Amino acid sequence: MEVRRQDIHNSDIPVVCRACEARHGGVCGVLTPEQLCELNKHSSRHRLDSGAEVIGQGETVVNYSNIIRGVVKLTKVMADGRQQIVGLQFAPDFLGRPFIEESAITAEAATESEVCNFPRKVLDRLVKRTPELEHKLHRQALKELDEARDWMLTLGRKTAQEKVASFLYLIATHVDPENIEITVFDLPLSRADIADFLGLTIETVSRQFTKLRKENVIRIENNRHVSVPDMERLMRYAGND
Amino acid sequence: MEVRRQDIHNSDIPVVCRACEARHGGVCGVLTPEQLCELNKHSSRHRLDSGAEVIGQGETVVNYSNIIRGVVKLTKVMADGRQQIVGLQFAPDFLGRPFIEESAITAEAATESEVCNFPRKVLDRLVKRTPELEHKLHRQALKELDEARDWMLTLGRKTAQEKVASFLYLIATHVDPENIEITVFDLPLSRADIADFLGLTIETVSRQFTKLRKENVIRIENNRHVSVPDMERLMRYAGND
DNA sequence: CTTTTCACTTGATCAAAATCAAATGGCGCG
DNA sequence: CGCGCCATTTGATTTTGATCAAGTGAAAAG
Numbered sequence: 001m002e003v004r005r006q007d008i009h010n011s012d013i014p015v016v017c018r019a020c021e022a023r024h025g026g027v028c029g030v031l032t033p034e035q036l037c038e039l040n041k042h043s044s045r046h047r048l049d050s051g052a053e054v055i056g057q058g059e060t061v062v063n064y065s066n067i068i069r070g071v072v073k074l075t076k077v078m079a080d081g082r083q084q085i086v087g088l089q090f091a092p093d094f095l096g097r098p099f100i101e102e103s104a105i106t107a108e109a110a111t112e113s114e115v116c117n118f119p120r121k122v123l124d125r126l127v128k129r130t131p132e133l134e135h136k137l138h139r140q141a142l143k144e145l146d147e148a149r150d151w152m153l154t155l156g157r158k159t160a161q162e163k164v165a166s167f168l169y170l171i172a173t174h175v176d177p178e179n180i181e182i183t184v185f186d187l188p189l190s191r192a193d194i195a196d197f198l199g200l201t202i203e204t205v206s207r208q209f210t211k212l213r214k215e216n217v218i219r220i221e222n223n224r225h226v227s228v229p230d231m232e233r234l235m236r237y238a239g240n241d
Numbered sequence: 242m243e244v245r246r247q248d249i250h251n252s253d254i255p256v257v258c259r260a261c262e263a264r265h266g267g268v269c270g271v272l273t274p275e276q277l278c279e280l281n282k283h284s285s286r287h288r289l290d291s292g293a294e295v296i297g298q299g300e301t302v303v304n305y306s307n308i309i310r311g312v313v314k315l316t317k318v319m320a321d322g323r324q325q326i327v328g329l330q331f332a333p334d335f336l337g338r339p340f341i342e343e344s345a346i347t348a349e350a351a352t353e354s355e356v357c358n359f360p361r362k363v364l365d366r367l368v369k370r371t372p373e374l375e376h377k378l379h380r381q382a383l384k385e386l387d388e389a390r391d392w393m394l395t396l397g398r399k400t401a402q403e404k405v406a407s408f409l410y411l412i413a414t415h416v417d418p419e420n421i422e423i424t425v426f427d428l429p430l431s432r433a434d435i436a437d438f439l440g441l442t443i444e445t446v447s448r449q450f451t452k453l454r455k456e457n458v459i460r461i462e463n464n465r466h467v468s469v470p471d472m473e474r475l476m477r478y479a480g481n482d
Numbered sequence: 483c484t485t486t487t488c489a490c491t492t493g494a495t496c497a498a499a500a501t502c503a504a505a506t507g508g509c510g511c512g
Numbered sequence: 513c514g515c516g517c518c519a520t521t522t523g524a525t526t527t528t529g530a531t532c533a534a535g536t537g538a539a540a541a542g
Contacts, residue, residue, distance in 0.1 A: 076394045079482035084397040086390040097387075099380060104387060131372040138379040139340060145382055146338075146345060148389035149327040153317045155396040156325040156440025160499065191520060199397025204499055206521055222508085223520065241320035401529065432490060445529055447491055463538085464490065 014040040022068045022092030022116070025177065027140070030132045039126065043118035048109040054095065057106045063117045064096030070113025071175070071188040075106045075196065085197040087144060088188075090174050094140050096120070098127065111188045155199050158239055163198040164208040165237035168218060172228060184227040191223075212237065255281040263309045263333030263357070266418065268381070271373045280367065284359035289350040295336065298347045304358045305337030311354025312416070312429040316347045316437065326438040328385060329429075331415050335381050337361070339368065352429045396440050399480055404439040405449040406478035409459060413469060425468040432464075453478065 012033035017023055017040055028036060045068065048054070054065060057077060067089055074087035086105060089095055095107060095115065127134050154166050175185050187194070191209075195202045212218045217237055219227045228234050235241075253274035258264055258281055269277060286309065289295070295306060298318060308330055315328035327346060330336055336348060336356065368375050395407050414422050416429060428435070432443045432450075439446065453459045458478055460468045469475050476482075 074390075076390065078394070078398065078480055080480075082398040084394040086393045097383065099383065105390065131375065134372065134375055134379060138375060138382060141379060141382040141386055142338065142340065145386045145389060148386060148393065149315070149317065149346065152327045152389060152393060152396060153319070153325040155393060157319065157323040201500060202520075203501080203522085207499090210521075239319055239321075442530060443490075444492085444531080448529090451491075 012037075016040065016045065020068065020116070022066050024092075026066045026092035027094045027133065027136050028066065030136045031126075031130070035126060035130065039118055039122060042122045043116055045114060045116050048113045048115060050109055050112050052109045052113075054107040054109070054115065055103050057103060059103050060101055061096065061103050061120055064094065064098075064120055064123050065115040065117045067091045067093050067095055068114040068116055070115075071110040072107055072113060072115075073110040073189070073193060073197075075108070076104070077106070083196045084199065085193065087148065088170075088174070088197070091177050094137065096123075098124065098137060110193060160198075160200055160204050161208050161211065161237065162239040163200060164194075164205060165212065165217070165234055166239065167194060167198060168212075168226065168228070169231075169234055169238045169240070171226075172231065172234070181231065183229070183231060184225075187224045187226060253278070257281065257286065261309065261357070262418075263307050265333075267307045267333035268335045268374065268377050269307065271377045272367075272371070276367060276371065280359055280363060283363045284357055286355060286357050289354040289356060291350055291353050293350045293354075295348040295350070295356065296344050298344060300344050301342055302337065302344050302361055305335065305339075305361055305364050306356040306358050308332045308334050308336055309355040309357055311356075312351040313348055313354060313356075314351040314430070314434060314438075316349070317345070318347070324437045325440065326434065328389065329411075329415070329438070332418050335378065337364075339365070339378060351434060401439075401441055401445050402449050402452065402478065403480040404441060405435070405446060405453065406458070406475055407480070408435060408439055409453075409467065409469070410472075410475055410479045410481070412467075413472065413475075422472065424470070424472060425466075428465045428467060 013036055017028065017036055020028070023029055028039070031039065048070070054072065055061065055063075057075075069091050072089045072093075072095060073085050074089065075083055075085050077083045088110070089107075097103065097105075127137065154163055158166060171187060172183065172185060173181050175188060176182050189197065191202045191205050194200075195205045198205065209218075209220065213220055216229065217234055219229065254277055258269065258277055261269070264270055269280070272280065289311070295313065296302065296304075298316075310332050313330045313334075313336060314326050315330065316324055316326050318324045329351070330348075338344065338346075368378065395404055399407060412428060413424065413426060416426050417423050430438065432446050435441075436443045436446045450459075450461065454461055457470065458475055460470070
């Protein structure tokens with residue numbers, strides 16, 4: 001389902017932005033051509049290897065980003081090394097926590113990714129004079145809050161099997177920005193990352209994958225490639241009746 | 242530490258608002274006297290018994306609220322009845338999820354409380370023409386998101402003991418709107434609610450309370466009244482080094 | 483004053499997931 | 513091709529917290 005481009009004066013828009021896959025769904029979509037030009041002057045696209053850190057827990061935030069392609073994981077670590085993924089962001093999500101100096105989380109690429117960085121200060125300035133932009137960011141924050149709360153139910157009350165099924169369902173409904181639900185996909189996370197997302201160990205995650213495979217809820221090839229013959233059935237396994 | 246009232250034309254402000262404990266910290270604080278009057282025309286204060294429901298999961302949102310006094314819990318339930326508290330809100334928090342029709346969560350008073358209700362439509366209209374108001378709501382959403390993510394780490398990676406200690410620390414730092422940290426307080430939640438907040442059973446919560454008491458981390462009277470002789474020590478038990 | 487009720491505690495046992503320990507199976511590389 | 517490296521799986525055992533089952537104690541009701 002292709003989204004139609006609606007720009008009246010496409011020529012006013014920076015070249016890189018014109019071709020940007022993330023522009024219409026992301027925060028840039030609410031900017032005027034002039035604002036887009038201003039932001040673009042200070043922005044730069046970067047390719048990130050899987051595992052590359054965007055920002056670390058406790059670091060000073062100097063940049064925000066838009067995710068152009070790929071999946072970024074947001075993690076929190078305890079002093080003794082225990083780790084929890086507290087969010088997964090997909091293109092064309094905005095990446096950043098407005099209005100604070102120090103990042104409370106680590107953000108790193110879960111898959112090979114591409115992001116567009118721009119200085120915190122430039123966007124903060126833009127937000128102040130563009131209510132539409134703040135509205136967009138507000139909506140994204142609320143979406144992330146809804147997702148975080150959904151996940152709290154999963155972390156607090158679901159069994160290991162339900163957690164793994166919930167994760168698979170989440171991925172099926174989020175990996176492809178074009179489609180809301182797909183039945184064949186590649187997992188953007190390793191078993192270790194999945195464990196950190198679900199509050200489990202990698203062994204438990206692996207055993208639940210095996211169990212779901214043996215019960216024909218999913219099919220797996222090469223550890224990463226998954227297909228779901230019956231999405232309703234997966235949802236039931238996830239505890240979402 | 243009393244906050245100084247800064248109104249220039251106090252007489253322009255509705256009488257109920259003038260005396261309102263929540264006004265300066267809450268969303269109303271960013272409104273002009275005229276806007277406050279408009280909102281006040283449609284708003285009404287209500288006392289809520291402990292357990293009273295503000296809105297139910299799946300219901301249509303017709304009102305937003307400000308919490309004047311008390312603690313409100315936000316819960317999610319699964320089809321089979323398993324339940325998870327996904328947020329606790331304290332005075333003078335705003336209560337509501339802007340921009341959606343149907344509530345994804347249940348909100349109910351955890352303690353005897355007082356709220357100020359106003360129609361969703363009136364505030365939504367006000368938000369559209371008041372960037373300051375949207376900014377305030379945006380900040381609150383981000384605060385709640387930070388809290389939700391902190392809690393995800395607790396739910397996913399902490400032991401029962403650390404969870405209970407984390408809960409006690411959270412309460413010590415949130416029950417009193419005037420003070421950021423107090424050492425003697427009443428628990429606003431029953432053991433059952435604490436269990437639903439921590440993703441544990443009431444038996445496990447009870448056992449951990451007993452253990453913390455025996456190790457002199459806390460003192461308990463009448464099940465609800467808690468004192469913390471050494472807050473640093475409690476923090477260490479909570480795993481926040 | 484006694485009884486009932488309800489929230490909480492305590493105890494015994496069980497089960498789910500963690501931990502410890504190997505085995506397997508690609509995949510890149512000399 | 514064979515080797516070593518990782519990620520993943522599988523197996524055996526242990527641990528943590530859940531479940532099942534009584535107790536306790538304080539406050540409300542009779």
